[in-house]
Amino acid sequence: MQRNPPIPEAVSSAAEDLKNMEDFYRTLVMKANSGMAILQDEKFIFVNPSLMDIYGYREDDLLGRAMVEFIHPEDRDQARKDAARMLEGQSFTPYNYRVVCADGQTRSVAETVTPISCGGSPAVLVNSMDVTELVRLRKQLVDTQSLLLKEEQLFAIGTLAGGISHEILNPLNIISMNIQMMEMDAWPPEKTKAMLAVSARQVERIEKIVRDLSAFAKPSKGEFIPLNVNKLIESVFTLISPKLRLSGVEIDKQYEGELPDIPIDRSKMWQVIINLFSNAIDAMDGKSEKRLLVATVLEKTPEGDFVRIVFSDSGKGIDEKNISRIFDPFFTTKDPGMGTGLGLSIAFGILQEHRGTLHAENNEWGGASFVIRLPVHPA
Numbered sequence: 001m002q003r004n005p006p007i008p009e010a011v012s013s014a015a016e017d018l019k020n021m022e023d024f025y026r027t028l029v030m031k032a033n034s035g036m037a038i039l040q041d042e043k044f045i046f047v048n049p050s051l052m053d054i055y056g057y058r059e060d061d062l063l064g065r066a067m068v069e070f071i072h073p074e075d076r077d078q079a080r081k082d083a084a085r086m087l088e089g090q091s092f093t094p095y096n097y098r099v100v101c102a103d104g105q106t107r108s109v110a111e112t113v114t115p116i117s118c119g120g121s122p123a124v125l126v127n128s129m130d131v132t133e134l135v136r137l138r139k140q141l142v143d144t145q146s147l148l149l150k151e152e153q154l155f156a157i158g159t160l161a162g163g164i165s166h167e168i169l170n171p172l173n174i175i176s177m178n179i180q181m182m183e184m185d186a187w188p189p190e191k192t193k194a195m196l197a198v199s200a201r202q203v204e205r206i207e208k209i210v211r212d213l214s215a216f217a218k219p220s221k222g223e224f225i226p227l228n229v230n231k232l233i234e235s236v237f238t239l240i241s242p243k244l245r246l247s248g249v250e251i252d253k254q255y256e257g258e259l260p261d262i263p264i265d266r267s268k269m270w271q272v273i274i275n276l277f278s279n280a281i282d283a284m285d286g287k288s289e290k291r292l293l294v295a296t297v298l299e300k301t302p303e304g305d306f307v308r309i310v311f312s313d314s315g316k317g318i319d320e321k322n323i324s325r326i327f328d329p330f331f332t333t334k335d336p337g338m339g340t341g342l343g344l345s346i347a348f349g350i351l352q353e354h355r356g357t358l359h360a361e362n363n364e365w366g367g368a369s370f371v372i373r374l375p376v377h378p379a
Helices: 007-031 049-055 073-087 132-182 189-217 229-246 266-283 343-353
Strands: 035-040 043-047 095-100 106-118 121-130 225-227 250-254 262-264 291-301 304-313 357-362 368-375
Touching: 035 049, 035 106, 049 121, 073 095, 073 106, 106 132, 132 189, 225 229, 225 266, 229 262, 229 266, 229 291, 229 304, 262 368, 266 291, 266 304, 266 343, 266 368, 343 357
Parallel strands: 250 291
Antiparallel strands: 035 043, 035 121, 095 106, 106 121, 225 262, 291 304, 304 368, 357 368
């Protein structure tokens, strides 16, 4: 019959196991790459070396002080709200704020908080990750994307410029001719009112073109406002129609009559639509019959409602080996100087920002279709 070890020996073994476990967890916490801290009454009662590295303070400088003292003043209210939501179980995503370090510099931190008990009293376990470099790289990426977006926008304006100048010169010529006729000595005064009305309509025509062009060229503010897709396409049509006429393209518009307004960044979506119009015109170059169908449809699906916009041309179509690459940055089948190779890539990214999709397919009758799908109620 096996005898149990003497009680003093068992206690000693348990104490040793407990100490080993304590040493193990202490090593994990002290060697962790992420900053860890324990707060009671919003004050630090424990900090690990990684957190000291993030803040740039020694342990004695942190212990006993309120954590909020080290948060950037502009971020304090939001950090409190985010922490409260996480502690209440309303959020599980790390929240971000800036800390003011000992040297006066600021660092960006991603943080999670967990309610715990320490010494029999409520406490909060804080896990912090220094994301300063990630934030810098993200800003750099956004800045680069903005520059590429502007470059593609300027290229689009350049391709429209010839047609738009022609569209403006025509009404200017009419106005100039009316003025010359009204200045003639033999001009009947009773016809002046009619001539002025004609000139006023031409001025309105010019104003609309310039207004739409200015709105397109204006940098996007990233604002999503409810818009009707049919009206949006028509506003773009004002700018692109001169190029369509000069290229001999016949347009077939098939708009769904009752479309709900959906949240759209107007400037960016204009850029997508102008790009698809321009690509269709280029694809039909050299074709005897140039037809472009622009259609909108409201789709009701179990996943939600979507507005679908289709651009179908009678051009050459897309080589099957290229169809999976056409949305890659800098990929183009055009001759040098005829495009940046960024248009479709940027359009694809803009649709992602709208929680939508953009895909291309070849038509059975020839040519290609580009299909935009936008959620009516984006998540």
